[in-house]
Amino acid sequence: MNEILYYDLKDSPSLSPSLATQLCREMGRRIVGGHLPEGELIEDETKLATRFGVSKSVVREAVKLLVGKGLLEVRRGDGTRVRRRNQWALLDDDVLAWHLASTPKPEFLSQLMDMRRIVEPKAAAWAARHGSDAQLEEISAAQRKMEEDSRSIEDFVIADALFHRAILRAANNEFLRAMEGVIFSALLSSIRLTNADPRQNKSSIPFHQNLLQAITSRNPEEAERAMERHLDDTSSRLAQVIDGFECQGGMTAP
Numbered sequence: 001m002n003e004i005l006y007y008d009l010k011d012s013p014s015l016s017p018s019l020a021t022q023l024c025r026e027m028g029r030r031i032v033g034g035h036l037p038e039g040e041l042i043e044d045e046t047k048l049a050t051r052f053g054v055s056k057s058v059v060r061e062a063v064k065l066l067v068g069k070g071l072l073e074v075r076r077g078d079g080t081r082v083r084r085r086n087q088w089a090l091l092d093d094d095v096l097a098w099h100l101a102s103t104p105k106p107e108f109l110s111q112l113m114d115m116r117r118i119v120e121p122k123a124a125a126w127a128a129r130h131g132s133d134a135q136l137e138e139i140s141a142a143q144r145k146m147e148e149d150s151r152s153i154e155d156f157v158i159a160d161a162l163f164h165r166a167i168l169r170a171a172n173n174e175f176l177r178a179m180e181g182v183i184f185s186a187l188l189s190s191i192r193l194t195n196a197d198p199r200q201n202k203s204s205i206p207f208h209q210n211l212l213q214a215i216t217s218r219n220p221e222e223a224e225r226a227m228e229r230h231l232d233d234t235s236s237r238l239a240q241v242i243d244g245f246e247c248q249g250g251m252t253a254p
Contacts, residue, residue: 002100002157002188009161009184010093019054020061026052027062028094031071031082033102041079042072069095096185104189106242112186113235117228119179120164123171124211124227125220131170136216139166143212150201157191163208167215167227194237207233 017025030036043051045059052059063080066072070089074080089095099108127139142163149155164187168180195201207230214223 002192003097005158005161006097006100006181006184006188007093009165010181012093018061019058020065023052023054023058023062024065025094025098027066028069028071029098029101031066032095032098036082038082038084041081044079071095091181093181096181099185100188104193104242109186109189109193109238109242112182112189113231113238115179115182116186117231117235119176119183120167120231121224121227123168123173123176124215125224126173126176127167127170128215128218128220128223130172131215132172135166135170135172139163139170139212139215142166143208146201146208147205150205153195153201156195156201157188160191160204160208161187167211170215190234190238193241194234200237204230204233 027036027042036042042048045056045063048059049056063072063074067074068089069092070083070087072080073083127135131139142159142165145159146156146163149159161184164183165180168176168183171177195204207226211223211226211230214226
């Protein structure tokens with residue numbers, strides 16, 4: 001659900017993707033998930049075509065797409081190899097979405113949380129300062145939806161994501177909006193762990209209420225502080241879940 005929701009939040013085209021795009025996504029998920037390890041050669045195009053029931057031209061196009069995202073490299077006479085993670089285009093929408101389809105990795109989750117701490121407090125301040133009345137109403141509507149849907153994990157996740165998206169967009173900064181993918185990936189990755197029980201949804205609502213109050217009151221300083229408090233709480237709960245998973249051996253290292 002999270003990968004699909006990510007594309008929906010990014011307003012990705014709803015048309016059915018081409019065969020090459022479908023194959024690109026399938027191979028991309030396997031690379032990001034570690035099923036195709038970094039540094040190793042993948043099967044040649046003939047074997048891939050047979051495995052996935054597509055033509056060689058479809059395989060070539062899918063590989064070209066993955067090369068463009070930094071996940072694969074093609075060397076004449078050597079084959080096609082999975083590139084090291086530090087060479088991936090991590091801010092690419094597909095790469096971020098594919099992480100949502102794989103087992104959460106502690107370091108990746110931690111780094112995403114760091115990005116939220118860098119971006120979202122200032123976004124909240126700018127939303128309070130620069131957001132239009134219509135944009136602030138969109139934030140308020142998402143907050144109301146969170147309270148209405150607190151008993152449903154999936155509906156709550158959607159409302160929560162829309163709340164944070166509305167704040168980013170109300171900041172009215174084109175470069176900040178380009179960071180939406182990172183925020184969505186971080187939010188969707190963490191909330192599926194921290195709010196696995198619907199009763200946990202209610203505990204985060206007061207943080208959102210305080211944040212909304214600061215933004216709609218046009219108080220940038222308090223909006224920034226309210227977002228920081230919210231992220232402190234999220235980070236603390238996420239750390240507890242990660243520790244529990246690692247003790248049980250249920251979460252892999254990067």
